[in-house]
Amino acid sequence: MSNENEQSLFTDDLKNALADGWTWLREHPTYWRSTQEGLEIRVEPGKAEDVQNALLRPAPDRSQGTYAIEVDVLNHTHPIQQYEQAGITWYVDGKPVFKLVKELIDGGLFIIPGRKEMPTQSVRLRLIVTANSWEAQYRPEGESEFQTAETGDLPAPNDDQLSIQCYNGPEEGEHWIRFSNFCIEQL
DSSP states (O other), X not given: OOOTTOEEEEEEOOSXXXXXXXXXXXXXXXXXXXXXXXXXXXXXXXXXXXXXXXXEEEOOOGGGSOEEEEEEEEESSOOOSTTOEEEEEXXXXXXXXXXXXXXXXXXXXXXXXXXXXXXXXEEEEXXXXXXXXXXXXXXXXXXXXXXXXXXXXXXXXXXXXXXXXXXXXXXXXXXXXXXXXXXXXXX
């Protein structure tokens, strides 16, 4: 995962309990649980602006360098709802401005942005950020190398936060996402 040029700033395996520094946005306490395998969140209906159970923490100051944010995402249940998704969301000044997610679109699972096919149940997401840019990477289950899905621009830093979250779940049925092995590294 790391090489000698990377410095770990924060790690949380998300197993059994959450490390200090996390806060919930629109917490729905009965729809998340800490397990021996990681943090599990039920995928509820909703969109980015009203997502339930978004787990937030302060983002690193990207004006001071290049950072990588990584997390493993596993679908317990195969998504069925159009745009059902889970992954990392970047917030600037309290608003979501970027997402790197595994998402169901027209019957297929994709990494968004970039619309790269993602057929495996589990994926490691890696978001690389600088003062003004992002690079969305992913590593499917069983693979050893990250692939770049897409690159783009971020607005200027302003009270940045990052989140692990899922939304656009079905009204009926329980769909759960497991998040594990979260880390922030300075590159």
